[in-house]
Amino acid sequence: MASVVPDEILPSPGAASPVTPTSTSGQVPLEQAPRLKGRQRLLQSLQRMSSTPSLVRRTRSHSTGYQRDGKASLSCVSLSPQCWADPSMSSPSQIYGGLGTSSPPATTAPSPGSARIRTIGSSQNVSQATVPLPADVRPASRSMLRETYDPETELINEMNGMDVQVASPEAKSTFDFWQDMPDEIKMGIFNYLTPKEIVRCSLVSRAWYKFCFDGQLWSRIDTSDFYSQISSDALLKIIKTAGPFIRDLNLRGCVQLRDKWLSDAENISDTCRNVVNFSLEGCRIDKTAIHYFLLRNPRLRYINLSGLSSVTNSAMKIIAQSCPQLDTLNVSWCSNVDTKGLKRVVEACTKLRDLRAGEISGFDDEDMLQLLFERNALERLVIHRTDVDDGSLKVLMHGKDPEIDILTDRPIVPPRVLKHLDLHQCANLTDQGLQSLTHNVPFLEGLQVSQCPELTDDAITDVLRTTPKLTHLELEDLDKITNSLLIELAKTPCAERLEHLNVSYCESLGDFGMLAILKSCPQLKSVEMDNTRISDLSLIEASYLVRKRGYSTDLPCVGLRLVAFDCVNVTWAGVREVLSSNSYLPQALKAASAVVTVKESNGESDVSDSLSACPPTPSFPPQQYPKQIIQLKCFYGWQMTVDEHTKRVLRGSLKPANNLARKWADYMMATEEAGTGGAGARRRRRRARDAERLYNFDEDDDDSYGPFIGRRRRARSGGCTVM
Structure with missing residues (x-):
């Protein structure tokens, strides 16, 4: 013990x-016990x-x-x-x-050193x-x-x-980070992975396999990025595993499922019963499989069956009977569907807002368009390349036998709620039919009337004056429109909102109308004007428009896309103005940026100085860049140089971009001089060779200009093929 x-x-x-003391003398004898x-x-x-x-x-x-x-x-x-x-x-x-x-001991003061x-x-x-x-x-x-x-x-x-026996201290318990983590957090981590990465992670272990094929990860299946890389068995396994959880199923382009739809169509339909968005565009699928799937998914709101020859009016009947929540239907290029089947869908699906029925026959039937007029619920109507004519379009806008206002001579009808109307390549449409849109589509934001050869300035101008919310306008390949249309467009209320304009192949248009558009439409983001008579003046005005949008400390972004190839009046000088404008900085901002650069280069010496001895240094503004630049599509011989210049500007390398633009201008001038005959041709050819050698030399880090002697030449691939 x-x-x-x-x-x-x-x-x-x-x-x-x-x-224990034994004597009375007060001594304590010490002896061994x-x-x-x-x-x-x-x-x-x-x-x-x-x-x-x-x-x-x-x-x-x-x-x-x-x-x-x-x-x-x-x-x-x-x-x-x-x-x-x-x-x-x-x-x-x-x-x-x-x-x-x-008795207690007497209190005495302790002596120093006493215990x-x-x-x-x-x-x-x-x-x-x-x-x-x-x-x-x-x-x-x-x-x-x-x-x-x-x-x-x-x-x-x-x-x-x-x-x-005395128990030993318990060992400290270890914490397994992944094993002890809640399943909800694990599922949230897997949600950040792409479908391809999730399938690869399933090979790690059985536990990961269980998580990777959990239906919560596959509520949205979009094969548009990997449809050509996944096998039919793997895709079918994912669909069957995640069946009840799938809400969005996009199988666009999955032609490898053709045999699976034949053998397992009923099993797939029985498994996937909660689909909301469904797309089979470009697939090869049996008619019966489509019917099975539509019957077992009454919650469908978005259906895309574009380009499927197996889709018929029977499928439209099933949609009308079993899909009351339908919001968007796309049956463009379905050759076996006509307006008889669409009429059933319009009658039964009261929530239909988007109907895309391009290249569908039967739109000359006024009964169908009268139904659309009475319903007045469509916000997007795409009927391009159809047989719609002036009479059917009037029925769509005014209805049959409308009441006419005596004072204004206009039909008294409620305005349409249409926001996007696509009528391009409708050859039977003329000015009389298009003028029915006047005062009847005040909410219109997008209008496409390209390749309608009979349209003129008058009908389009009347429509533009009564659509103040218009942002997208497609007028491609209209031979009968002139600069007067663009001038009137610049005066309309929608000029402040216009973002996209397409006037390609309108050979009567030139700088006179385009300059008015560029000056009056500050929100432009895309202008397509190839095969027109515009010149360098339009490019210079577009550069000025983008420069007015200001400068910031963030890297530049594309603010305006110009398409100007095959324009005979556009020269390399106009293209060079666009390049110079993209990398341009005002003198004040350039000086501030230079000060910042010098300050950063001397940072080590500043740190070594004493903070108490040095006065507080003034704060300099950060590096400035243009807010937006122009992305230009021009003559193919200059396009590689333009693309390289744009890349440098977008990553913030303004100095190398300026060097590239200057050297390219020198090269183009020398090339033009070399091609001129007469006296001095030999000297001009020598100058052209020097300019080409100068261009091939990469001087991204130096602004000096002249012969580069004694410096190492960096390797370049392609030489002057950038030209």
């Missing part, structure tokens, strides 16, 4: 140990352990030898080594603090008030085992003859 007194303070053989054996040794151990407070709590009787001498045991006193080292402690009352007497004795009290039963050992003499092994070792329980077990 272990003793309560630590081993560090027990008397060792041959060393002096304190004993005798070693006890047998019963006496056991009683001495019990006496020492009896001083613990746990025995007092259990109301156990004290040992008989504890009060025999009328003095306390050693465990009741602070056993500091200083207590025995001071020779001035000569009396028992000084050593024991008066524990053995009834301090903690007095417990003068009660007869001193075992009820014990003091733990000081921390500096407490053994480390005891303090470490104190958390798992209970002396009270150990004493009882030993007295009862029980052999109990």
